[in-house]
Structures are given as C-alpha cells and as structure tokens.
Amino acid sequence: xxxxxxxxxxxxxxxxxxxxxxxxxxxxxxxxxxxxxxxxxxxxxxxxxxxxxxxxxxxxxxxxxxxxxxxxxxxxxxxxxxxxxxxxxxxxxxxxxxxxxxxxxxxxxxxxxxxxxxxxxxxxxxxxxxxxxxxxxxxxxxxxxxxxxxxxxxxxxxxxxxxxxxx
Numbered sequence: 001x002x003x004x005x006x007x008x009x010x011x012x013x014x015x016x017x018x019x020x021x022x023x024x025x026x027x028x029x030x031x032x033x034x035x036x037x038x039x040x041x042x043x044x045x046x047x048x049x050x051x052x053x054x055x056x057x058x059x060x061x062x063x064x065x066x067x068x069x070x071x072x073x074x075x076x077x078x079x080x081x082x083x084x085x086x087x088x089x090x091x092x093x094x095x096x097x098x099x100x101x102x103x104x105x106x107x108x109x110x111x112x113x114x115x116x117x118x119x120x121x122x123x124x125x126x127x128x129x130x131x132x133x134x135x136x137x138x139x140x141x142x143x144x145x146x147x148x149x150x151x152x153x154x155x156x157x158x159x160x161x162x163x164x165x166x167x
Contacts, residue, residue: 003062003069012049012058015076019050025125029098033128036102037075037109039068071109078121088134089119094127101127108132 019030027050034046048057059072077083092108094101108130109115117133 008060011076012060030123032098032102033105036106078118089131091131
C-alpha cells in the first residue's frame, strides 16, 4: 500500500496508543524488536514514534521506501489486529532473551511469506507471539495469470454455457 495522508497518520497514532498502553517491560520488548526488524538503527529514533506532544514522528511516513513502508504497515496492522480474519493460522513464540527475541521477530517479519501474511502480533513482558496465515490467502482477487478469471456476482443469471461447464 502506498502512503495515504489520512490512513498513515491514523495508523501511526493508534500504534502509539497501543505502545503507551503496555507496561515498561513489554515496551522494551517492542522497541528491541522494531530495531531489529526495521531499517532504523538508533533506539532514540524508534522511541520518537511513541512520544507524545510535539516531538513525535510517525512510524508510517511518506519518505519510506515501498518495502520499508509495507514492512512497518504489516507490523502496525498485526499489533492492532486490523487484519485478523477467521482463517487458519500458524503461531510461533519468542525464545529466551530480548536480543534473541528481536532476531527471531526480524526473521519472521522480513521473510517473504510470514512477513506478508502476518495476522497478529502480541508482545508480552519477555517475548511475543506471532501468528501468520497458514495458506497465504491474499485479500486481492487479481488473477495470477491471464487465463484465470473470476466470476463476479451479478443480478442477472449466468449464461447456460457457464452453468453447463460448471456441472
């Protein structure tokens, strides 16, 4: 998704509220994981995403590359549980230390499959739970090849040839 001047600040603000609602240990876990997964190198810059008042920065902004924007948007939506659906998911958990947890979190978020199909991330005092789509269901219905077609629902009945081919 490209930068949207309405959606992006709203997601950033909701993510800020999500972060501020966590206890101190969970906040440290989130910061460490975001440092490992995103392109941000300094903890101070990650903390600016969660500042209140005039000194804050949005986690989703227009200066990000398309890949970085998608990565951050997937993290935000998974933490806020905006992309949850009633679908089968696989779940993985954290390991032993914050540093190891951050490395595992980065590995899962930067993976082409699990990062794209992440459904929920729950951070806890000493770890996280990461749920991703079992079957990789895309929300878009774009055909993968020109031979594939999708029949849209219309008020008119389907032609007899299609019905005959179906049965």
